[in-house]
Amino acid sequence: xxxxxxxxxxxxxxxxxxxxxxxxxxxxxxxxxxxxxxxxxxxxxxxxxxxxxxxxxxxxxxxxxxxxxxxxxxxxxxxxxxxxxxxxxxxxxxxxxxxxxxxxxxxx
Amino acid sequence: xxxxxxxxxxxxxxxxxxxxxxxxxxxxxxxxxxxxxxxxxxxxxxxxxxxxxxxxxxxxxxxxxxxxxxxxxxxxxxxxxxxxxxxxxxxxxxxxxxxxxxxxxxxxxxxxxxxxxxxxx
Numbered sequence: 660x661x662x663x664x665x666x667x668x669x670x671x672x673x674x675x676x677x678x679x680x681x682x683x684x685x686x687x688x689x690x691x692x693x694x695x696x697x698x699x700x701x702x703x704x705x706x707x708x709x710x711x712x713x714x715x716x717x718x719x720x721x722x723x724x725x726x727x728x729x730x731x732x733x734x735x736x737x738x739x740x741x742x743x744x745x746x747x748x749x750x751x752x753x754x755x756x757x758x759x760x761x762x763x764x765x766x767x
Numbered sequence: 768x769x770x771x772x773x774x775x776x777x778x779x780x781x782x783x784x785x786x787x788x789x790x791x792x793x794x795x796x797x798x799x800x801x802x803x804x805x806x807x808x809x810x811x812x813x814x815x816x817x818x819x820x821x822x823x824x825x826x827x828x829x830x831x832x833x834x835x836x837x838x839x840x841x842x843x844x845x846x847x848x849x850x851x852x853x854x855x856x857x858x859x860x861x862x863x864x865x866x867x868x869x870x871x872x873x874x875x876x877x878x879x880x881x882x883x884x885x886x887x888x
């Protein structure tokens with residue numbers, strides 16, 4: 660089955676840039692979506708199709724996808740960005756949706 | 768405003784059954800795929816199942832295939848998950864999530880709050 664690997668945690672100071680990677684075999688050929696989940700809350704879509712932002716998501720959130728790695732970048736990090744982040748793809752070979760292992764972003 | 772209200776969770780013995788429901792409002796239910804996603808306590812997200820807007824295309828995760836059945840009643844704007852032969856490892860918060868289009872392949876654009884299923888003797 661298709662596996663998406665994320666770093667368990669990323670720590671960043673306020674105002675700095677956080678980069679969260681999502682590794683998968685030839686992930687660059689797939690559309691990657693990203694979700695933010697704060698404690699006790701339902702996940703929220705923050706990026707879809709690699710780099711598109713839903714309405715209401717700040718421009719500070721951006722994404723890229725190439726080769727074996729997709730990346731979610733959060734610039735000018737704020738305390739409110741502290742959350743778990745998950746990448747997700749559709750694996751056509753198995754007809755399964757797959758989530759990444761998740762990354763906890765801590766704002767120092 | 769899109770609202771997804773899950774219900775039906777509870778405590779069940781191993782080998783037992785449970786049916787979850789998700790009542791949807793704020794959008795044309797039949798035009799969008801729906802999904803079930805679960806999250807075990809302290810763990811990450813796991814996709815469980817997806818169904819197209821019309822209900823004619825269904826997908827399951829390997830971990831639940833043959834034991835769970837997803838369905839929808841578009842006249843009642845309600846999504847269901849029938850869970851049979853439950854195991855301890857099925858213990859999780861189960862949430863329904865709306866797809867971006869009628870295709871079950873697309874991403875989730877709205878999530879419900881979820882209902883807790885505990886499988887224990």
